[in-house]
Amino acid sequence: MIVRGAVLREMGLPKPYAESRPLRIEEVELAPPGPGELLVRVRAAGLCHSDLSVIDGSRPRVMPMLLGHEATGEVVASSAAGFSAGDAVAFAFVPACGACGPCAEGRAALCEPGAAANTAGTLLSGVRRLDGVHHHLGVSGFADHAVVSARSAVKIDPALPPEIAALFGCAVMTGVGAVVNTAQLQAGRSAVVFGLGGVGLSALLGAVLVGAHPIVAVDVVPEKLALARSLGATHALQAGPDVVQEIREATSGGADYAFETVGSAKVLEQAYAATRRGGTTVTVGLPHPSQAFSVPAVSLVAEERTVKGSYLGSAVPSRDIPRYIALYQAGRLPVDRLLTTTVGLDDLNDAFDTLAAGTSIRQVLLL
Secondary structure (H helix, E strand, C coil): CEEEEEEECCCCCCCCHHHHCCEEEEEEEECCCCCCEEEEEEEEEECCHHHHHHHCCCCCCCCCEECCCEEEEEEEEECCCCCCCCCEEEECCCCCCCCCHHHHCCCHHHCHHHHHHHHHCCCCCCCCCECCCEECCCCCCCECEEEEEHHHEEECCCCCCHHHHHHHHCHHHHHHHHHHHHHCCCCCCCEEEECCCHHHHHHHHHHHHHCCCCEEEEECCHHHHHHHHHHCCCEEEECCCCHHHHHHHHCCCCEEEEEECCCCHHHHHHHHHCEEEEEEEEECCCCCCCCCCCCCHHHHHHCCCEEEECCHHHCCHHHHHHHHHHHHHCCCCCHHHHEEEEECHHHHHHHHHHHHHCCCCEEEEEC
């Protein structure tokens, strides 16, 4: 079948994207699903910094590529057990094979064949169903239809509005998961979140959910700081050279847990410096591969500090996405507050200008 989608053929084109137009809306031939795969009518897809980092070249990928990884839709045809036409699904941007070492240990986010497929721009099977175009993280959700591995899909409540359901595949799973799974943050422990995009605010919601206190939010955009306060942050601080000292004052010496969601080595160093003795820094953002950060080596031992990476929120998508949706439906995770606006397929370049400017939380493409 022929699908209409947003194809990136060259990374690193200059901003504004409304003028350079890195995303071209093209018709692409999509092959039918193979064994263990699904054909999905995409309903909505969130615009994420992980998409932007491919567009600007800070996260290099094979080209050309049909972008979009945070998405939801309805199964049209299934060649996989457990899925039928009409099922509502959310996508996970790491397909979990279920058999490799990390999968066997319950660490689906680190699936080795899934990572290899994502790097190669294929589905989990190692094939491409898009003619002449690579898949983005096994999803390619900026199109009206997608063929995905069933290992990339999780059945969800069909009553959930698509523009909300899409957020659970990346922003919510990554941010809340970093708090619940990676950090295992406990009630009464202090937390600071650096960066208040979709992932950072999801981490903030996770910290509120588990009863952390105090909760400090850090960003450069005043409107995001105001939103963070309304979502439960006890302190909202303007990012800058003095923010570490301000965090120490707000948390009586340093936070128990710091979450870095910006994807910046400099910010990661600040997050580490903002923790107390025995503190844990969880890094979620994806910096350019050339970036490195440094910490006083002795502090890892003498102060028992910890630095942990969190990819996909250390999640098991088939377990966590339904749980987080249930918490949203119960009023415990107000994910709808993250939605800034909805856009159309022809508006994507302008929308990524907005995302790059930092003035939106989550824009969602409706298809």
